[in-house]
Amino acid sequence: MGVLLSILFAALVAGLFVWFFHWLERYRREWIYLFGCVFGWGVVSGAFATLFLALAVPWGMAFHLESEAFEVPRRFLFLAPAVEEGLKALAILAVMLMFRREFSYLPEGMVYGGVIAAGFAASQNVFYFYHAGYLEGGLVGLLAIFVQRGLLGGFTAVLCGAGIGAGLAWAQRRPKRWQRWHTAITLWTGVYLCHILRNGLVLVIGREFGWKPLTAGTLVDLAAWLVAGALVLGLLRGEYRRFLDCLRREVEEGWLKPEQAELLKRQFWRARLRMIFPLWQDRTCRVIFLFSELAQQQVVAAETARGVGGHNISQRLHQELVKLVSQLPQAS
DSSP states (O other), rough: OHHHHHHHHHHHHHHHHHHHHHHHHTOOOOGGHHHHHHHHHHHHHHHHHIIIIIIIIGGGGTTOGGTTTTSEEEEIIIIIHHHHOOOOHHHHHHHOOOOOGGSSHHHHHHHHHHHHHHHHHHHHHHHHIIIIIIIIHHHHHHHHHHHIIIITTTHHHHHHHHHHHHHHHHTSSSSSSHHHHHHHHHHHHHHHHHHHHHHHHHHHHHHHHHHHHHHHHHHHHHHHHHHHHHHHHHHHHHHHHHHHHHHHHHHHTOOOSSHHHHHHHHHHHHHHHTSSSGGOOOOOHHHHHHHHHHHHHHHHHHSSSSSSSHHHHHHHHHHHHHHHHGGGGGGO
């Protein structure tokens, strides 16, 4: 019973984060299968990491149970982040090598890295929820760990993965091989140092106030929500600027009317929020989604030398937009 509940709660937390990243990528319905595969790979790699740390490493559980942080501070502070972020980076790198095109620019790399990290964290959360929650406090203990680690502190793990994914996406755009390696290693080191800083704050706050490591970790991890909020605002503002540039170009070309462009500008933020729930989408939401996607494809085509693929995607987007734009005033 406890194992089943732990799996269900871990799946719920992971599902929320995967849906968040899916929405952040403009709710691309045709990529659901890829998100599912990437998330599944994250679950498998996270399960392997948990078994590796629990069985193959002599100090085993101390890596993953923060309740033992005060007993083995050096391992908690330095070794755990190196192993966890190293295994996570290998999982993300494997996906990037298979789907290089999906890591063509930083936001995409960040999204796919975050989805892999969500799957990675799901496997670890099953371990946490059962051992630190259900076995120690029954259903009440399980719910407490679910709220503390799963909901309040859940963004820390996915942000580390998002950072690694963005770093790999940035690295593969560097012109020379040594620059790609240098960029990837430097950015991974930055993620590792952030993890060390997080664990150090947990140790300091826990000892200073006499709190358990999990409680101190929850307080520290709340800062990840602020970081995530800032990243989301930055990504959406960048998307909005590209969206406006795309509208301006289409108006100049003459097939989009100025009043239609004004309508889309006014409806952008409402439609962007409604993309969280696909059943709420109307024609205007679909047009805004297509223009956002078209704007991104134009940026990718301008920054890379792929040429043909980006051109074909832009043409398909244009064909659907031509059909919808004529009906746009009735969708207001």
